[in-house]
Amino acid sequence: MSLYGMDVESGRRLSDEFARSSNRLLDLSGNLTPIISNVEWRGEDGQRFTNDWMGYRRQLVAAAHALAAASEAVKRNVEEQATVSSSTSAGAGRSSGTSLLDRLFDSAADAAEDLWDSAGVVTSVLEDSALNAWHVVQDAMPGPLGNLMDAGENHASRFGDFVNMGWGWLATGEPPSVTELFSNGVLFLAATWNTAATAGSFGFLNPHLFDDGRPVAGEPIPVGVGNQDETDQNGRTVTPAPSSISAILAATDAAYSDPGMAGTPDTGIRITTVEKPGEPPAYIVSIPGTTRWLPDGAANPTDLTGNLELAGGNLSTAAEAVQLAMEKAGIPQDAPVMLSGHSQGGMIATALAADSGFTDRFNVTNVVTFGSPVDSTPIPPSIDVLALQHSGDPVPRVDLEDATVVPGVGVTASRDNNATVVTLPNPDIQPGIAGISYHDSYRYVASVAEQEAGGPIAQYSQQESTQQFLTSNASQVTSTVSNISRKQ
Numbered sequence: 001m002s003l004y005g006m007d008v009e010s011g012r013r014l015s016d017e018f019a020r021s022s023n024r025l026l027d028l029s030g031n032l033t034p035i036i037s038n039v040e041w042r043g044e045d046g047q048r049f050t051n052d053w054m055g056y057r058r059q060l061v062a063a064a065h066a067l068a069a070a071s072e073a074v075k076r077n078v079e080e081q082a083t084v085s086s087s088t089s090a091g092a093g094r095s096s097g098t099s100l101l102d103r104l105f106d107s108a109a110d111a112a113e114d115l116w117d118s119a120g121v122v123t124s125v126l127e128d129s130a131l132n133a134w135h136v137v138q139d140a141m142p143g144p145l146g147n148l149m150d151a152g153e154n155h156a157s158r159f160g161d162f163v164n165m166g167w168g169w170l171a172t173g174e175p176p177s178v179t180e181l182f183s184n185g186v187l188f189l190a191a192t193w194n195t196a197a198t199a200g201s202f203g204f205l206n207p208h209l210f211d212d213g214r215p216v217a218g219e220p221i222p223v224g225v226g227n228q229d230e231t232d233q234n235g236r237t238v239t240p241a242p243s244s245i246s247a248i249l250a251a252t253d254a255a256y257s258d259p260g261m262a263g264t265p266d267t268g269i270r271i272t273t274v275e276k277p278g279e280p281p282a283y284i285v286s287i288p289g290t291t292r293w294l295p296d297g298a299a300n301p302t303d304l305t306g307n308l309e310l311a312g313g314n315l316s317t318a319a320e321a322v323q324l325a326m327e328k329a330g331i332p333q334d335a336p337v338m339l340s341g342h343s344q345g346g347m348i349a350t351a352l353a354a355d356s357g358f359t360d361r362f363n364v365t366n367v368v369t370f371g372s373p374v375d376s377t378p379i380p381p382s383i384d385v386l387a388l389q390h391s392g393d394p395v396p397r398v399d400l401e402d403a404t405v406v407p408g409v410g411v412t413a414s415r416d417n418n419a420t421v422v423t424l425p426n427p428d429i430q431p432g433i434a435g436i437s438y439h440d441s442y443r444y445v446a447s448v449a450e451q452e453a454g455g456p457i458a459q460y461s462q463q464e465s466t467q468q469f470l471t472s473n474a475s476q477v478t479s480t481v482s483n484i485s486r487k488q
Contacts, residue, residue: 011078018071144203151198158191183312208297212317217324218483221263225477239479243472246449252286253441266300266485282336282468289343301486310347319348321484338366342441346372365465370444373399375415385419392426392435
């Protein structure tokens with residue numbers, strides 16, 4: 001008797017092989033990046049090779065995503081075949097509950113979805129390849145031509161942000177928020193000015209106003225672990241052992257002391273590794289907030305430009321540099337990761353947690369933010385998020401609680417994630433202008449230390465996902481700091 005349809009067992013084996021191949025590519029990408037980054041190769045050729053590898057890495061990840069999509073498509077067809085076969089063997093002529101026409105429509109819809117996913121992967125690969133080639137040519141050009149290319153690329157990118165907002169509106173039915181429209185509008189106007197000024201000077205002057213450039217990350221530098229009031233042998237404030245939520249905040253606060261030190265001339269993120277006996281290593285990534293306010297496109301990416309990028313719903317250069325730093329630190333793909341950030345650092349943390357490319361590479365289980373506007377970030381519900389804010393701190397409210405102008409309805413406000421939001425009492429200090437003194441990171445450390453014995457903070461710390469990061473034993477903890485910066 002001839003076979004009509006799929007051999008179910010062969011289909012399952014094919015789906016499993018696609019999945020294994022996808023994981024192998026992701027592992028290869030993650031394992032090679034720190035090795036390549038640690039090769040002692042100084043000069044333009046070494047920098048060009050490293051930049052080229054980042055493009056190839058994205059193509060590897062895109063291919064892995066395509067294989068994963070193929071695995072799911074085959075698995076879905078296997079399940080459909082098994083259902084049809086089961087219904088057929090139950091008795092000829094008996095209806096399986098779904099008409100042939102319905103099954104044909106479902107198969108066509110699934111095929112269209114798979115085709116769309118594959119097209120998206122191919123488009124992403126082509127886009128990354130073209131952008132890498134553009135950057136290689138741009139870096140090789142004389143100053144004026146390079147400036148003109150840079151200004152043109154920045155202008156096109158800012159226009160693309162509006163396209164993405166429009167596409168998101170069509171895909172989800174939710175218009176862009178007021179904050180997103182304002183932020184991307186400012187960035188687009190600045191890019192228009194940059195292009196005009198650069199073209200008017202024949203390429204000899206590029207103001208780089210609100211120009212976010214390209215991400216760069218330095219090598220991880222060991223940092224001591226202990227009491228935050230102490231310094232290590234290199235003069236850095238040590239990283240406290242993550243014994244509690246307030247201690248995790250204190251590690252992020254300690255990162256504010258890194259800018260300007262040897263190895264971290266711009267700004268630094270800290271990566272704390274917790275290795276408990278019998279458990280896999282867990283990683284806490286501590287991201288400080290804004291450390292520079294000028295919008296001139298300088299090397300420090302945690303500036304006003306970075307704030308606007310993130311408020312616009314975009315992945316900022318600082319966020320991309322955090323990912324590069326994590327890859328250089330060699331964080332395994334399946335290791336649990338907690339992202340902790342204050343102010344702009346919290347915006348970076350949630351933007352990365354909401355980015356599927358990032359969460360495909362890193363196993364983000366937890367996010368802790370304090371003093372951050374994160375209402376507009378659509379974080380997957382599988383990630384446990386704790387958002388801490390003083391009642392009088394104005395910064396967490398700059399996203400206007402995701403206020404959105406809905407045509408025909410008016411202004412609506414709602415949060416786009418399932419974060420546990422904890423409003424803390426204000427510190428007993430002078431509030432400063434509009435309450436800005438309540439925003440200081442060390443004030444949050446003290447407030448959380450006072451409140452974490454009970455209530456929602458204690459509940460969050462007792463969750464299984466959170467417990468894997470907590471230990472009071474400093475011998476189980478190591479820490480590093482990595483410079484993150486921007487290249488124009």
